[in-house]
Amino acid sequence: MQNLKYFTWSIGFTVFGLVGGYLLGGWPAAFIVAVLAVLETSLSFDNAVVNATVLRHMDEKWRQRFLLWGILIAVFGMRIVFPLAIVGVVASLGPVEVVDLALFNPDEYARLLTSAHHEIAAFGGAFLMMVFLKFFIDENKDTHWLAPIESPLTKLGRLEAAQILLTLLAILATSAWIDGADKRMEFIVAGVWGLIVYIAADGLGAIMGGEEGEGGKMVAKTGFAGFMYLELLDASFSFDGVIGAFALTTSLPIIAIGLGVGAMFVRSFTLMLVYRGTLEAYRYLEHGAFWAIGALAAIMFVGVHMHIPETFTGLIGAVLIGAAFWSSLRHNRLSVGGG
Secondary structure (H helix, E strand, O other): OOOHHHHHHHHHHHHHHHHHHHHHHHHHHHHHHHHHHHHHHHHOHHHHHHHHHHHOOOOHHHHHHHHHHHHHHHHHHHHHHHHHHHHHHHHOOOHHHHHHHHHHOHHHHHHHHHHOHHHHHHHHHHHHHHHHHHHHOOOOOOOOOOHHHHHHHHHHHHOOOHHHHHHHHHHHHHHOOOOOHHHHHHHHHHHHHHHHHHHHHHHHHHHOOOEEOHHHOEEOOOOHHHHHHHHHHHHHHHHHHHHHHOOOOOOHHHHHHHHHHHHHHHHHHHHHHHHOOHHHHOOOHHHHHHHHHHHHHHHHHHOOOOOOOHHHHHHHHHHHHHHHHHHHHHHHHHHHHHO
C-alpha cells in the first residue's frame, strides 16, 4: 500500500485514457490503448531506472519540474508533436497539412513515418550507445556487476574519447549493410547528429557547473542540464515505441493516449525508485538498466536491417534488470551473512 501512492496519478490517467479510447473507437480502441500502455511500460522500465539515477542527484525543485513538465513533454511532445515533425520533414509538409494527414489519412501518415525509421534508429541508437558507454568506460569505476566484461571496459577509460570512437565505428559498420547510397548517407548523418546532441547535453552539465557522478555521469547542480538530459533520453527511448505502435493502429489519438498512459507509469516507477532509495539498496540494479540501454541501442541499429518484435526488445530489458536485481539481493544476503 505504501508504494501505491506513487501510482495514484497514473491510475487516474489510465481510467481517463481508457474512457477516451472508448469514445474514439469503442471497446476495440480502448483495448488497443491498454495494450499500448502495457507495451510502453514494459519497454521503458529501464528508462525509469536511468531517470532515477539522475533525479536522485537533483534538488526537489527540479525533480518536481521534471515530473510535471517532463510528463507533458513526454506525452504531447514525443508522442504527438515529434512524429508529426518527422513526417513534415520527410514529406515537406507544413504543420496544418501534417495534422490533416495524420487525422484523415492515417495510413499514408504511418507510411511516411515508417520510411524515416533508419534515420530515427541511427539518431536514437547513437545517443543511447553514448549513454551506455559513458557509464561503463570510466577508469575510476570500481563497482562491477558483469566483471569479465565491465572491467576491460573500465580500462578503456584511459583512451581519450573512447565512447565517441566506438559509437562512430558502430554507425559506420551498420551503414555498410544499408542498400542505397542516399539511404546510407541519411543514416550516417542522423547517427552523427545523435552523437552531437549527446555531447552537447553532457557538456551542458559541465558548463553550468555540474559535478561528476559514478560512471562519469555529469549532474548539473542547477538541475537544468539534468532536466534536458532526461528529456533527450526519454526521446531516444520512445522512438521505437512510437513507430511500433502503428503495427496495432494508425490512429494518432489512440497511439498518443496509449503511449501516454505508459509514460505516466514510467514516471511513477521513477518516483518510487528515487524516494524509496531502491538504487542504493540494490547496487547492481543501475548496471542492469545501463546494459538494457546498450541492448536497446544495438537493437535499434540491427533493426534497420531486419524487423525485431517490440516484445523481444522489452523482454531483453526485463531479463537484464531482473538478473541485476537478483544479483543485488544475493550480494545483500552475502554481506549480511558475512557481517
